[in-house]
Amino acid sequence: MIKRTLFFGNPAYLSTRNEQLVVNFPNEEKEEAAIPIEDLGYVVLEDPQITITTGLLMKLVQNKTAVITCDKQHLPCSLLQPMVGHTEQTERMRYQLNASLPLKKNLWQQTVSAKIYNQALHLESRGNNVLKMKRWSTDVKSGDTGNLEAVAAAHYFQNLFSEVEGFSRNQKGVPPNNLLNYGYAILRAVVARALVSSGMLPSIGIFHRNKYNAFCLADDIMEPYRIYVDAVVYDILETGCPIEELSKKLKTELLLIPALDVYIDGKWSPLMNAVSRTTSSLYDCFLGTNRKILFPEYTGIRLDE
Incomplete structure (x- = not known):
C-alpha cells in the first residue's frame, strides 16, 4: 500500500479523533478535514503557527508515520520517529x-x-x-x-x-x-x-x-x-x-x-x-x-x- 504524504504550509490545528488526523484552519473559512492515520506515511509541518496535539503525535508514531518539521528557510530540519520500530x-x-x-x-x-x-x-x-x-x-x-x-x-x-x-x-x-x-x-x-x-x-x-x-x-x-x-x-x-x-x-x-x-x-x-x-x-x-x-x-x- 502506498502511504500518503501530507504537507501543511499554513497555520492549522491538528488533532485526532476516531483514529483519524483531524485538521482545523483557525485563520481560514474552511471546513474541518479528516484523514485516516493508517494511510499516512509522512506529515510535513512547515508553518511555525501549526499546533499539533500529543495524542496525535503518539498515534502517528505508533503508525510509523514520519513527522517532518521545517526551518525558517522552509527546508526539512527534523524527523520524529518511534523509539521502537521493530519487534526484534x-x-x-x-x-x-x-x-x-x-x-x-x-x-x-x-x-x-x-x-x-x-x-x-x-x-x-x-x-x-x-x-x-x-x-x-x-x-x-x-x-x-x-x-x-x-x-x-x-x-x-x-x-x-x-x-x-x-x-x-x-x-x-x-x-x-x-x-x-x-x-x-x-x-x-x-x-x-x-x-x-x-x-x-x-x-x-x-x-x-x-x-x-x-x-x-x-x-x-x-x-x-x-x-x-x-x-x-x-x-x-x-x-x-x-x-x-x-x-x-x-x-x-x-x-x-x-x-x-x-x-x-x-x-x-x-x-x-x-x-x-x-x-x-x-x-x-x-x-x-x-x-x-x-x-x-x-x-x-x-x-x-
Whole structure:
C-alpha cells in the first residue's frame, strides 16, 4: 500500500479523533478535514503557527508515520520517529553494531557502484555519453579508496545541469540547488523511516561517521536513490517554471518523490516500498544471510496514478 504524504504550509490545528488526523484552519473559512492515520506515511509541518496535539503525535508514531518539521528557510530540519520500530530491534541493532570493517567497506563499495551506475543511466537517458561513468561504476574498490564517488559526482552534475549558468552542486549554490536540497531532505526522511522499521539505527553508518550527524546510515543508503530527486528536478527545469523560490507548486512536485515508481529486482515499486526492501536486504547483510544490498536500477521515473 502506498502511504500518503501530507504537507501543511499554513497555520492549522491538528488533532485526532476516531483514529483519524483531524485538521482545523483557525485563520481560514474552511471546513474541518479528516484523514485516516493508517494511510499516512509522512506529515510535513512547515508553518511555525501549526499546533499539533500529543495524542496525535503518539498515534502517528505508533503508525510509523514520519513527522517532518521545517526551518525558517522552509527546508526539512527534523524527523520524529518511534523509539521502537521493530519487534526484534535490540537483536538487529546488535548485528548492525557488530558489523566488521571489511563488511562495511564491501557494503559501501556496492553502494557507490550502484550510485554511479544510476547516475550514468540518468545521464544516458538525457542524451549524454556515459561510457566513462559506466566504467567507473565497475572500478569502485572496497571502501571506495579511489574516491570515485566524488569524481563521478563532479562529472555527473557538470553534465546534467550544463545549461544552468554558474551551477555547481553546493547546498548554498544557485538554483536548482534549492530544489535538490529539499528533495534530498525528503528522501533522507524516507530512508530513515525505513531503517527504523527494519530495526536499525539510522545514526550508525557504514561509511558516514560524522559525530554531529544523527542520520549517517540514512545518508549512506540514500546515495543510489538520489538519482530520482535529480530526475524530478531536471524535469521541473524543463518546464521553464521559475525556481528561484520554493513555491507551493514546486514543493508539491518534490513531495511526490516517495510515491514515484522505481525499478527494483525486476519489477516496478513505489520508492518508499523499494527503500524498505533495500533496508531489509541491508540487515540481511549484517546478519550474514546475504552478501548483496538490493538497490533500484534507473529506468526513468513515473507516478502510479
